[in-house]
Amino acid sequence: MATRRASITDLAKQLNLSPSTISRALSDHEDVSQATKDRVRQLATALNYQPNQLAAGLRKGRSKMLGVLVPHITGNFFPQVVHGIATEANLSGYNVMIFQSNEDEQQERKNIELLMNAQVEGILVSLANSTHNFEHFEMVQDNTLPLVFFDRIVEGIAGASVGAVVIDDYQGAYEVVTHLAAQGCTRIAHFTGPLHLNIYRNRHQGYLDALQAHGLPAEEELTVFCEMTLAGGTEGMRQLLARPQRPDAVFSSIDVAAVGAMQVLKKAGIRVPQDIALAGFSNEQFTAFTDPSITSVDQNCELMGRTAVQMLLDMVTDNPERPASPHNIVLKPKLLIRESSLRKPKAGAF
Amino acid sequence: MATRRASITDLAKQLNLSPSTISRALSDHEDVSQATKDRVRQLATALNYQPNQLAAGLRKGRSKMLGVLVPHITGNFFPQVVHGIATEANLSGYNVMIFQSNEDEQQERKNIELLMNAQVEGILVSLANSTHNFEHFEMVQDNTLPLVFFDRIVEGIAGASVGAVVIDDYQGAYEVVTHLAAQGCTRIAHFTGPLHLNIYRNRHQGYLDALQAHGLPAEEELTVFCEMTLAGGTEGMRQLLARPQRPDAVFSSIDVAAVGAMQVLKKAGIRVPQDIALAGFSNEQFTAFTDPSITSVDQNCELMGRTAVQMLLDMVTDNPERPASPHNIVLKPKLLIRESSLRKPKAGAF
DNA sequence: ATGAAAGCGCTAACAA
DNA sequence: TTGTTAGCGCTTTCAT
Numbered sequence: 001m002a003t004r005r006a007s008i009t010d011l012a013k014q015l016n017l018s019p020s021t022i023s024r025a026l027s028d029h030e031d032v033s034q035a036t037k038d039r040v041r042q043l044a045t046a047l048n049y050q051p052n053q054l055a056a057g058l059r060k061g062r063s064k065m066l067g068v069l070v071p072h073i074t075g076n077f078f079p080q081v082v083h084g085i086a087t088e089a090n091l092s093g094y095n096v097m098i099f100q101s102n103e104d105e106q107q108e109r110k111n112i113e114l115l116m117n118a119q120v121e122g123i124l125v126s127l128a129n130s131t132h133n134f135e136h137f138e139m140v141q142d143n144t145l146p147l148v149f150f151d152r153i154v155e156g157i158a159g160a161s162v163g164a165v166v167i168d169d170y171q172g173a174y175e176v177v178t179h180l181a182a183q184g185c186t187r188i189a190h191f192t193g194p195l196h197l198n199i200y201r202n203r204h205q206g207y208l209d210a211l212q213a214h215g216l217p218a219e220e221e222l223t224v225f226c227e228m229t230l231a232g233g234t235e236g237m238r239q240l241l242a243r244p245q246r247p248d249a250v251f252s253s254i255d256v257a258a259v260g261a262m263q264v265l266k267k268a269g270i271r272v273p274q275d276i277a278l279a280g281f282s283n284e285q286f287t288a289f290t291d292p293s294i295t296s297v298d299q300n301c302e303l304m305g306r307t308a309v310q311m312l313l314d315m316v317t318d319n320p321e322r323p324a325s326p327h328n329i330v331l332k333p334k335l336l337i338r339e340s341s342l343r344k345p346k347a348g349a350f
Numbered sequence: 351m352a353t354r355r356a357s358i359t360d361l362a363k364q365l366n367l368s369p370s371t372i373s374r375a376l377s378d379h380e381d382v383s384q385a386t387k388d389r390v391r392q393l394a395t396a397l398n399y400q401p402n403q404l405a406a407g408l409r410k411g412r413s414k415m416l417g418v419l420v421p422h423i424t425g426n427f428f429p430q431v432v433h434g435i436a437t438e439a440n441l442s443g444y445n446v447m448i449f450q451s452n453e454d455e456q457q458e459r460k461n462i463e464l465l466m467n468a469q470v471e472g473i474l475v476s477l478a479n480s481t482h483n484f485e486h487f488e489m490v491q492d493n494t495l496p497l498v499f500f501d502r503i504v505e506g507i508a509g510a511s512v513g514a515v516v517i518d519d520y521q522g523a524y525e526v527v528t529h530l531a532a533q534g535c536t537r538i539a540h541f542t543g544p545l546h547l548n549i550y551r552n553r554h555q556g557y558l559d560a561l562q563a564h565g566l567p568a569e570e571e572l573t574v575f576c577e578m579t580l581a582g583g584t585e586g587m588r589q590l591l592a593r594p595q596r597p598d599a600v601f602s603s604i605d606v607a608a609v610g611a612m613q614v615l616k617k618a619g620i621r622v623p624q625d626i627a628l629a630g631f632s633n634e635q636f637t638a639f640t641d642p643s644i645t646s647v648d649q650n651c652e653l654m655g656r657t658a659v660q661m662l663l664d665m666v667t668d669n670p671e672r673p674a675s676p677h678n679i680v681l682k683p684k685l686l687i688r689e690s691s692l693r694k695p696k697a698g699a700f
Numbered sequence: 701a702t703g704a705a706a707g708c709g710c711t712a713a714c715a716a
Numbered sequence: 717t718t719g720t721t722a723g724c725g726c727t728t729t730c731a732t
Binding site for chain 3: 374381382405
Binding site: 019027051052056 | 708709710711712
């Protein structure tokens with residue numbers, strides 16, 4: 001017990017072979033005799049030999065690790081993306097190290113450094129919403145470390161080894177509003193978060209453009225800036241109800257705020273969707289479980305994670321065949337129509 | 351551009367110092383002159399020097415990494431625990447590597463090996479529900495790698511460097527049933543998963559004992575084995591309704607199955623909680639958003655993660671002061687009473 | 701207060 | 717087919 005872990009040197013001694021031969025045998029190098037390979041492998045299992053990746057990584061200059069930096073690992077979205085990331089990375093033999101910025105720029109910066117220290121071969125990032133300074137990402141580029149942003153991206157940045165994967169927030173929002181208009185809504189309000197974040201800005205723009213396309217009013221006061229939380233939604237809805245002219249639909253940029261709005265409407269005896277229709281964004285699990293269930297937009301989170309990893313690994317392995325592709329992928333969102341916005345029965349649905 | 355990352359050797363050359371001095375200066379070793387430290391640090395920042403953790407880890411035999419192995423990083427529970435783990439580990443300067451078993455014993459075994467190869471200093475595991483053979487964990491022990499199970503644990507295993515953190519599932523279930531009895535329910539059914547998993551077995555036992563304690567029938571057919579999913583819950587509820595004698599309450603071992611049950615009841619025009627009361631387990635986010643909201647048991651996931659890390663780090667640093675503690679921590683669950691089980695108004699609540 | 705030298709475990713020229 | 721040697725970047729005795 002408590003015997004030190006077996007190393008290649010140990011195997012070499014016990015078999016009267018050189019370390020290099022052991023190394024080659026273990027990696028199934030072609031010019032090692034089958035007999036030797038067998039002996040080596042047998043002893044390796046017997047001693048429960050485990051290769052030391054740190055040493056191998058140091059020697060080869062390839063850690064086989066990817067870094068992930070997210071605002072937090074809670075909620076629905078990030079865990080799903082991380083699930084996709086981990087799954088896809090493992091498929092290519094990469095391990096994944098995870099850090100959280102807690103939506104804080106300082107922690108983000110610090111964690112980027114930690115990832116670089118850990119010698120990851122590439123980094124996947126979704127921005128903290130407080131980040132305004134992007135020097136830490138330029139540092140990553142200076143070190144020629146491939147970098148892929150997902151969902152919450154830095155928009156100015158560009159380079160051979162920087163990329164981004166997002167879903168088409170604009171399109172998703174546009175579809176939501178188009179759907180609401182088709183349901184007969186004419187005065188559609190919008191809950192949004194801070195517009196310096198690409199996701200909110202794009203959803204907001206999609207909302208505005210769709211309104212215009214359908215000849216609906218796009219009054220400024222229909223856009224409500226609120227916390228993208230349950231409480232934010234209730235607050236936003238109260239504000240809307242306090243005004244002289246009520247909306248007949250609310251499209252919230254985040255699902256949970258739509259729930260807040262729904263709770264206010266229920267208490268006020270306002271029917272959803274008949275009096276006010278409701279829609280959210282992200283397809284959180286609970287949108288299917290509320291009563292009425294909430295129309296939302298699915299972001300295909302897992303695919304986003306997988307796609308981001310694929311892009312990153314393309315950069316890591318630096319495939320010279322492929323021409324320097326735009327390194328920018330926009331995934332299609334999917335509108336999920338549920339009860340909260342369905343005023344007219346779908347054709348043939350009933 | 352594309353300049354190789356600066357190393358200690360580089361700093362040494364540029365400053366006409368030896369690598370050892372640089373190393374000491376960077377780690378603020380006491381017998382390096384302040385003047386030298388200043389020069390070194392200045393150049394380090396100028397060259398954007400980043401220490402190579404792989405090399406340091408190899409040399410020191412301490413990777414400063416912890417391994418996490420969970421069934422998956424989706425849903426509510428595991429992401430929250432992982433959040434707690436990552437947060438707590440980072441506080442002590444540890445990085446976290448994450449793998450998913452996808453509920454598969456083979457992948458679990460494989461990932462344990464990968465974690466050992468990665469030279470993590472300790473491993474946190476929640477068992478895949480298909481795991482019946484535990485040899486891979488004995489391997490971890492043979493390598494004297496500290497191991498802490500959380501939530502889904504191996505019960506037979508024991509040793510100086512194995513531990514477990516769970517919540518008191520028995521107690522949580524007991525409290526649910528006690529509450530239902532207090533609400534006047536007399537025929538309480540239970541949805542459960544496979545009893546070889548400690549969580550389901552303990553919740554089931556708590557259910558049974560509480561029934562007995564309150565003089566209620568504990569008929570075998572009141573325990574329904576079903577998939578712990580939405581569909582499993584609808585299926586289980588249908589089975590119960592098809593029987594001659596209806597229950598007046600259902601306690602589901604998993605929240606989502608309670609939602610399934612609720613949907614069936616709504617469609618059947620059976621009122622919740624008046625006709626049949628409902629309760630779940632885990633305090634998933636959606637339990638607060640359904641209508642009626644669902645009574646559940648909070649597991650304090652984040653605390654579980656933090657506690658598990660603390661225990662693990664205690665083992666890693668092998669504090670000899672502390673007597674070999676039992677390495678077994680049971681956290682208290684918290685019953686959250688919501689509408690789905692509330693037949694009588696709480697005293698003073700209205 | 702600083703330097704020289706060795707080595708963590710592994711791999712990859714280069715030799716034999 | 718196998719062995720020799722050197723070195724990835726860092727830390728740590730031991731010496732000065």
